[in-house]
Amino acid sequence: MTTDLDRGDWIRGITIRQPWATCILAGKRTENRPMNWPWRGWILIHAGKRMDRPALHDSLVATAIRGRHLHQGAVIGIARLTDCHPDLGPERCTSPWAQRDTHHLVLDDVHELPLPVPARGALPAWRPTQDLVDRVLQQLPDLQL
Template identity: 35%
Template structure:
């Protein structure tokens, strides 16, 4: 990538409570697919999906985090992060957040937004609208 070309900003929809966990220290997002190399270094908008992850609210890693809010945002951008890398799980790496048989998307510089920004996410990596990017900049 030429030095003048910055990685794109993309949105990543994550089911709750995993999206909330990213705002409180979860630094790995588990996916079944490898992120394309061109997105390494990209800014990600961490978006909470509308549907919760089945069984995740009883996951020991979630229960070990600070007290969860009574109501978790859904259908909203919660944080901004940098996608620092992606690798296949190997020998229990990325504990405690990395799952076996998954690609580990490494997140760095996670900055929760002061308030969730309602927005419709999508599957895979999605392109945020210019209006959403302006709102994110305004509240950061």
């Protein structure tokens, strides 16, 4: 019998430009997107090949990425997407990472991979191959799914 785990129905990939992908590994728990995401569950954090160079000058970003390598074109972590909500204003969305007039993806249980796994991503969310999932999970033997 084939299970959701075998088919990969339990996980998606999300491609995020650098330095934002590395910021998630460093504690950023709000990812900003232009639309609502109905998916909830585990996601691979894929650092895209494009760099948001102006973001490198943001003090919050600079502090988060200090001393870290900005890998590109690779899966660098895994997290659980637990919620997605529209911007509710600074009184309700207190994360310093939350941007105005976007939807906020709420990430929990973030795990950084010891070694990045080269991969191609896609937008907005994509289904990873079983081989890619296996290579990621091999690096996180204690991860509780």
